Amino acid sequence: MKRLIGGFFPAAAVIVALATIFAERWLPIPTSLQASYFLDLTAVAVTAMFGVAGALRQTKAVLDEFTTIRRRRADRAVPPINAEFILHLILSSEKCDDQVNSLEELYAKKRARLGSGRADIWYWKQVIGLVWRQLFRGRAKTAVVKLVCWALRICGMGTLADALTKAAAELTSAAPQPSNRRRP
Amino acid sequence: MPSISELEVFALTGIVASGENAYAVPIFEEVEKLVETSRELSLASLYVTLDRLQKKGFVRSWYSEPLKERGGRSRRYFELSASGTKALKEALLPMRRTLRVLNSFVKESTQ
Numbered sequence: 493m494k495r496l497i498g499g500f501f502p503a504a505a506v507i508v509a510l511a512t513i514f515a516e517r518w519l520p521i522p523t524s525l526q527a528s529y530f531l532d533l534t535a536v537a538v539t540a541m542f543g544v545a546g547a548l549r550q551t552k553a554v555l556d557e558f559t560t561i562r563r564r565r566a567d568r569a570v571p572p573i574n575a576e577f578i579l580h581l582i583l584s585s586e587k588c589d590d591q592v593n594s595l596e597e598l599y600a601k602k603r604a605r606l607g608s609g610r611a612d613i614w615y616w617k618q619v620i621g622l623v624w625r626q627l628f629r630g631r632a633k634t635a636v637v638k639l640v641c642w643a644l645r646i647c648g649m650g651t652l653a654d655a656l657t658k659a660a661a662e663l664t665s666a667a668p669q670p671s672n673r674r675r676p
Numbered sequence: 677m678p679s680i681s682e683l684e685v686f687a688l689t690g691i692v693a694s695g696e697n698a699y700a701v702p703i704f705e706e707v708e709k710l711v712e713t714s715r716e717l718s719l720a721s722l723y724v725t726l727d728r729l730q731k732k733g734f735v736r737s738w739y740s741e742p743l744k745e746r747g748g749r750s751r752r753y754f755e756l757s758a759s760g761t762k763a764l765k766e767a768l769l770p771m772r773r774t775l776r777v778l779n780s781f782v783k784e785s786t787q
Contacts (some may be wrong), residue, residue, distance in 0.1 A: 586739060589749040594700035595719060621720035 505542035508535060571599045572612050577617040582626050591622060680734075680767050683713075686710045687725045688734065688764045690753050699751040700742075726754060734760030 512535035546625050595618055601613035637656060644653040682686075691698045704722055711717050729735040732736035736757050739750045756764070 523768070586750070590700065590739070590752045591723065593749050593751070594704070597701045598719070599703060617716075618719045621718040622723070625720040625724055 503546075505539045505546060508542060511537045571596055571615045575616050578623060579619055582623055595619070680763050681725075683707075683711075683721065683725050684729055684734075685764065685767045687722065687729060688756060688760055688767075689757055691735065692764070698754045703754065729760065732759075733757060734763050 503543075512531060515531075561585070576592060579595075580588055583591060595615065598618075599611055599615050602614050641653040641656055644650070644656070679755060686707045687703065689710060690703040693706040694702035700719065700722065703726075704717070707722060708717050720748050726735060726737070730737055732756055736755045739752055742748045747775055
């Protein structure tokens with residue numbers, strides 16, 4: 493944004509416009525109606541010229557920057573940064589290290605095979621899958637089990653509901669995580 | 677013995693096929709070769725399957741020392757336990773029988 497509104501040409505356009513207004517309003521220059529129109533038209537034309545030139549120049553600068561970033565990414569095979577950031581936010585540090593690095597390795601291979609666009613889509617799909625599993629794994633199942641238990645209790649089958657709750661708790665308990673840093 | 681799903685069999689096979697270097701990437705690549713081409717495997721489902729296998733006691737896992745090529749980050753390695761090997765053998769038994777029958781059928785038809 494700063495690049496789009498900054499720079500010499502847009503600034504020159506604004507200066508010309510302000511100078512014209514100032515000259516017409518406050519300087520004691522006797523001007524006829526036709527001369528006034530001519531001055532206005534010239535000011536508008538010059539402003540438009542400066543404005544268009546500035547916008548073109550700034551657009552080119554922004555596009556050049558994007559091209560450089562894309563070229564740099566193409567050389568280094570870097571996965572989408574935003575997607576990686578999401579994983580860092582959601583996963584625990586050790587899990588994140590392992591999963592992000594595995595994803596990066598697979599991404600580099602996919603990119604060589606499919607190209608950057610499709611590899612990026614693949615990466616995003618994997619990240620969404622990981623986030624979904626991390627945030628909602630077991631929760632949907634728990635909700636369904638709770639609903640079934642509630643229905644069983646209403647039907648007068650409290651013992652069955654208790655057994656189901658116990659079984660569900662056992663099933664949804666967390667998997668044992670590797671704690672040691674070397675081969676057992 | 678706990679029951680074992682198709683993806684779990686694939687994951688166990690992937691660990692065996694990856695050998696000493698059994699971390700997520702080689703396992704994923706091996707499993708990708710095994711699953712149907714129409715079905716896209718996700719890393720998330722593989723991780724969930726591996727966690728489930730560990731919970732069942734079929735798989736052991738550990739984190740490696742931080743690795744230089746991974747920017748000082750570690751890898752999680754997997755290994756089949758004795759019960760995992762047994763479960764895989766049992767799961768592959770029907771396939772072996774089928775193969776034996778098919779082989780004998782092919783031999784008979786060629787003779």
